[in-house]
Amino acid sequence: MKKFHSITFFAALLAACNQEGPQNTTEKMNYPKIPVSYPQTATEAVSDNYFGTAVADPYRWLEDDTSSRTAAWVNAENTATFDYLSKIPFRDAVRKRFEELFNYPKYGSPYQVGEYYFFTKNDGLQNQSVWYRQKGLDGAPEVFIDPNKLSTEGTTDIGIIGVSNDNKYVAVSRQDAGSDWQKIHIYEVATSKKLDDELEWVKFSGASWWKDGFFYSRYPTPAKGSELSGNNMNHWVYYHKLGTSQAQDKLIFKDEKNPSYYHFGSVSEDDHYYILYQAPGTDGYATMYKDLEKDGPMTTLFEGYKNKSTVVHNIGNKFMVRTDIDAPNYRLIEVDITKPAKENWKTIIPETENLLQGCTAAGGKLFANYLEKATDRIYQMEYDGSGKKEIKMPGVGSANIAGNTREEYKTLFYVFTSFLYPQTIFKYDIATGQSTEFQKADLKFNPEDYVEKQVTYNSKDGTPVTMFVVHRKDLKMDGQNPCWLYAYGGFNVSLSPSFSTSRIMLLENGGVFALPNLRGGGEYGEEWHKEGMLMKKQNVFDDFIAAAEYLIKEGYTSKEKLGVSGGSNGGLLVGAVMTQRPDLYAVALPAVGVMDMLRYHKFTVGKGWAPEYGTSEDSKEMFDYLKGYSPLHNLKPGTAYPATMITTADHDDRVVPAHSFKFAAALQADHKGENPVLIRIETNAGHGAGKPTSKVIDEVADTYSFFFYNTNTPVKYIKG
Numbered sequence: 001m002k003k004f005h006s007i008t009f010f011a012a013l014l015a016a017c018n019q020e021g022p023q024n025t026t027e028k029m030n031y032p033k034i035p036v037s038y039p040q041t042a043t044e045a046v047s048d049n050y051f052g053t054a055v056a057d058p059y060r061w062l063e064d065d066t067s068s069r070t071a072a073w074v075n076a077e078n079t080a081t082f083d084y085l086s087k088i089p090f091r092d093a094v095r096k097r098f099e100e101l102f103n104y105p106k107y108g109s110p111y112q113v114g115e116y117y118f119f120t121k122n123d124g125l126q127n128q129s130v131w132y133r134q135k136g137l138d139g140a141p142e143v144f145i146d147p148n149k150l151s152t153e154g155t156t157d158i159g160i161i162g163v164s165n166d167n168k169y170v171a172v173s174r175q176d177a178g179s180d181w182q183k184i185h186i187y188e189v190a191t192s193k194k195l196d197d198e199l200e201w202v203k204f205s206g207a208s209w210w211k212d213g214f215f216y217s218r219y220p221t222p223a224k225g226s227e228l229s230g231n232n233m234n235h236w237v238y239y240h241k242l243g244t245s246q247a248q249d250k251l252i253f254k255d256e257k258n259p260s261y262y263h264f265g266s267v268s269e270d271d272h273y274y275i276l277y278q279a280p281g282t283d284g285y286a287t288m289y290k291d292l293e294k295d296g297p298m299t300t301l302f303e304g305y306k307n308k309s310t311v312v313h314n315i316g317n318k319f320m321v322r323t324d325i326d327a328p329n330y331r332l333i334e335v336d337i338t339k340p341a342k343e344n345w346k347t348i349i350p351e352t353e354n355l356l357q358g359c360t361a362a363g364g365k366l367f368a369n370y371l372e373k374a375t376d377r378i379y380q381m382e383y384d385g386s387g388k389k390e391i392k393m394p395g396v397g398s399a400n401i402a403g404n405t406r407e408e409y410k411t412l413f414y415v416f417t418s419f420l421y422p423q424t425i426f427k428y429d430i431a432t433g434q435s436t437e438f439q440k441a442d443l444k445f446n447p448e449d450y451v452e453k454q455v456t457y458n459s460k461d462g463t464p465v466t467m468f469v470v471h472r473k474d475l476k477m478d479g480q481n482p483c484w485l486y487a488y489g490g491f492n493v494s495l496s497p498s499f500s501t502s503r504i505m506l507l508e509n510g511g512v513f514a515l516p517n518l519r520g521g522g523e524y525g526e527e528w529h530k531e532g533m534l535m536k537k538q539n540v541f542d543d544f545i546a547a548a549e550y551l552i553k554e555g556y557t558s559k560e561k562l563g564v565s566g567g568s569n570g571g572l573l574v575g576a577v578m579t580q581r582p583d584l585y586a587v588a589l590p591a592v593g594v595m596d597m598l599r600y601h602k603f604t605v606g607k608g609w610a611p612e613y614g615t616s617e618d619s620k621e622m623f624d625y626l627k628g629y630s631p632l633h634n635l636k637p638g639t640a641y642p643a644t645m646i647t648t649a650d651h652d653d654r655v656v657p658a659h660s661f662k663f664a665a666a667l668q669a670d671h672k673g674e675n676p677v678l679i680r681i682e683t684n685a686g687h688g689a690g691k692p693t694s695k696v697i698d699e700v701a702d703t704y705s706f707f708f709y710n711t712n713t714p715v716k717y718i719k720g
Contacts, residue, residue: 028480029712033674034087039076041665048598051620055598055633062661063603065650066225070661074650074681077664081645081678088705090715094505095701097716099125101501102697107439109402109413109425110137111160113189114167118144118160127154127692133192137427144192151176154692162207162214163404165271169195169242171207171214178649178691179228180204180605184216186242199246203232203605208267208274210292213241215252215274217263228656232604233259237276253298260607267292268314269361269407275311282491283533283611284308287321289337301340305611313361315383320348320366322359327351328526332359332368332385348385355525357494362405362412363430367391369400373454374466374496374523376400378414380433389433397421398496413438418497419470419513420447443501449473450507452497457550459519460542463531466523467516467547468497469556472507482511482713483557485548489518489540490569491612492529502700509708509715512556516547518573534614535625541576548577548584561711563587564642569594569612575631575663578642587710588644589703590631595663597630598623603656632659635666640673643710647699649682649691657681675710 043058064070085091108120108129117137120129128147134140150156155177161184162171168189173182184199184207205217217237222230237253240246253276255261265276274292279285286304289311290296301319302309309323312332319335332349349356349368357376358369366385370377376399381388393399397418402425405412410430417423422441428434452470459465475481484506488495495515503513517523520532520540532540548564551557562585566574571593578588594600594609598616601607607615614622627633635641644667648660664679671677680702682695691699708715 029714031709031712034084034676034709036080036084036676036678038080038668038677039073041073041668050598050616050623050627053623055627057599057662059662059665062665063656063658065228065657073661077679078681081680084676084678085680085702085705088709090708091701091705094705094708094715095697097505098502098701098704099697101443101445101504102693104441104443106423106441107425109415110438111403112406112409112411113163113170113404116167116189118170122693125693125697127694128157131158131160133189142192145172145187150174154694161205162209164209164214165211169209171209173202181227184240195242197240197242197244197246199240199249204235204262204264206264206266208265210239210267210271210274213239215239215265215267217265228604230604231602231607235262237263237265262608268311270314270316273314277310278304279608280305281608281611287311289319299337301335301337312359312366313383320359320361320383322356324526329354330356330525332356332366348383349381355494355522357522358400360401360405361407362401363410364407365430367401367412371494371496371523374468374494374517376496380430391428391433391435394424395421396497398498417499419452419468419499419503420450422499441499445504455550457546459539459546461539463519463539463543465516465518465543465546467514467550469551470503470507470513471556472510475510475512477555479552479555479558480561481557482506482509482561482563482708482711483514483551484511484563484565484707485514485516485544485551486565486570487516487518487544487547487573488566488568488570489520489532489544489573491520491609492522492526493569494522496523502704505704509713511713512551514547514551514556516543518543518547533612535622537613537625538629540573541580541629544573544577545581545584548581559584560586561713563589563707563711565589565591567591567593571595571660572597572631576629576634578644579631579634579636580629582639582641585642587707588642589647589707590644590660590663591647592649592657593631593646593659593663595631595659596633597626598633600659603658606656632663632666635663635670637670638672639670641667641671641675641677643675643706644677645703645706646679647682647703648679676706678706 046060047054047056103124106122111118116133118133122129130146131144132141133144145158147156147158148154157175159173160170161173170187172185175182180203182202184202186195186197201221202218207214207216217235219232220234238249239252240249262279267274274290276288277285284305284307287302287309288298288300290298307325309321312320312322317337321333321335324330329351331351334346334348355371357371360367366381368379375396378391379388393416399414399416401414403413412428414426422443425439426435427438451473454466454468456464456466518540522529564574564585571590574588574590575593575595601615616623616626646660646664648657667677
């Protein structure tokens with residue numbers, strides 16, 4: 001790395017710090033390079049043989065997340081990273097600005113439990129939102145559970161995951177330090193009293209009540225020391241009777257032949273059936289049911305595992321099912337379980353050119369959520385599909401029905417947002433079809449200063465891809481604007497317009513935000529998803545690279561001003577494109593990414609992604625394909641990579657931090673040039689959910705400071 005003379009370096013920093021107020025976005029800046037001293041990461045002679053090909057894995061030792069050696073490495077890397085960040089002259093100002101933007105009351109949608117309503121509220125800067133309970137919509141709110149009092153660092157996340165049929169009890173999940181592991185506790189609704197029941201080693205589960213207990217899914221107790229990285233197996237279904245110990249829970253369903261499969265379930269609203277979904281991973285699943293009024297095994301309604309069929313509601317023995325069988329954009333059918341053969345199915349909502357993203361039964365009506373060009377529409381209709389009418393939204397954006405919906409509840413709530421419309425909760429009267437604003441964010445932001453639009457560009461193979469673009473109305477398309485390109489592209493996940501307080505900092509500093517709807521996502525149905533999975537995964541990367549090239553060609557930005565960002569599967573995306581086209585971006589921000597595509601399935605729940613990615617053990621062809629884009633295995637010595645800040649967390653037990661650790665070590669070894677290539681490792685945090693506000697503000701401030709500095713962006717709110 002080139003070293004800078006200290007007097008020259010700090011003089012340049014002082015000059016940068018003396019700017020005040022808004023800057024002209026076309027002003028050319030040239031921040032001095034901040035020198036970095038990287039820790040030396042030891043290598044070991046470790047390799048694996050895949051179909052006759054030896055693949056070295058010199059940083060395998062970093063997979064041991066509990067070793068003192070790994071802890072020392074984490075400390076050394078964080079020291080280098082935070083030393084670098086401390087030298088960015090406007091870092092504190094950026095943090096202060098984001099804290100100012102973030103400091104407003106935030107409400108969750110009401111969750112009805114009989115005559116009570118539960119909701120979350122964060123006063124502004126509380127680490128965790130507090131659960132409140134009130135009697136009726138006009139009642140006085142009372143604190144039900146304050147997670148901030150459950151841990152000194154504010155790292156405990158609480159959620160309601162089930163309600164007893166008599167509305168006397170709620171099941172509450174507790175997650176600590178960002179881990180996916182849940183503990184389930186029971187509270188009395190009327191008194192807020194916590195019962196003695198405590199269930200451990202629960203993951204990816206709700207609590208589906210029936211009679212005096214509930215069904216839930218759990219794993220066996222993991223071996224000591226492997227809680228956050230061990231391979232989770234035997235996700236089985238149990239029934240817990242209120243007032244008993246977990247050791248007395250009854251095993252309801254297991255599949256010893258397929259110990260890696262996941263099992264999720266729910267009880268029908270009429271209390272007659274338990275519906276079970278069995279999934280090898282994140283794609284297709286089998287659908288089963290059990291008549292709770294009879295003894296006997298589960299009955300398979302839809303065999304696995306090529307399709308996705310979800311029971312929405314039932315009237316007696318007639319099940320309403322949202323399915324992609326013969327309908328890649330989904331349809332709603334009625335299946336009489338006494339004669340379930342395909343020829344007896346009845347179509348309630350036929351497939352259309354738009355994705356039927358979801359379907360909900362509430363207040364005696366059906367509500368169909370469609371995705372039209374990656375934006376939401378919600379329609380109300382009768383159980384037979386007749387009487388269709390649209391719920392009018394305040395604009396074009398994202399909307400979803402929230403809370404607890406039942407036949408007897410005649411009011412429901414939905415949430416609407418867009419890039420320029422802060423999240424707002426609406427109350428909807430099912431009988432009249434009237435929507436009223438229920439809770440609006442009180443945020444100092446003028447959407448009239450900005451524009452949001454949707455453009456279409458062609459990918460490498462000519463496939464048209466849509467992309468949302470947001471920026472100031474008066475922005476010049478001169479290629480000098482910093483641009484934040486974010487995407488996901490996988491697992492049938494749809495990215496629609498949503499509001500972000502952190503994004504305001506980008507926009508008010510003359511930036512462009514771009515979000516393409518890549519193949520692999522769910523925006524355009526199951527076919528769109530399949531075009532970006534398994535041995536078509538390269539389409540996702542090509543779509544993203546083409547988005548970057550489009551933004552540069554159209555004058556939104558330039559490669560010197562372009563940053564790319566993504567998390568989890570999106571972190572894989574960023575890792576892949578920065579290794580395939582390191583010349584195209586100024587900044588790369590891969591967060592909690594899947595970086596080792598040859599070993600991802602060996603950790604915690606990674607095996608569940610095999611239907612999406614395939615594994616290195618499937619076949620030589622699949623191994624070759626995965627190795628061909630795996631970020632860890634495509635770094636090349638002597639290559640100049642973009643300024644990179646990898647982010648991960650020590651309690652991430654979904655995408656274990658070893659992915660990011662190994663990628664960072666290899667990147668620092670192979671990188672040539674003055675761009676910083678760093679890793680920021682959060683402690684007592686996980687994959688993202690439940691992260692305390694203090695850590696969110698710190699991480700966002702650091703990420704944006706890194707982005708602004710390495711795109712030479714003149715930043716507002718810098719004081720001398």
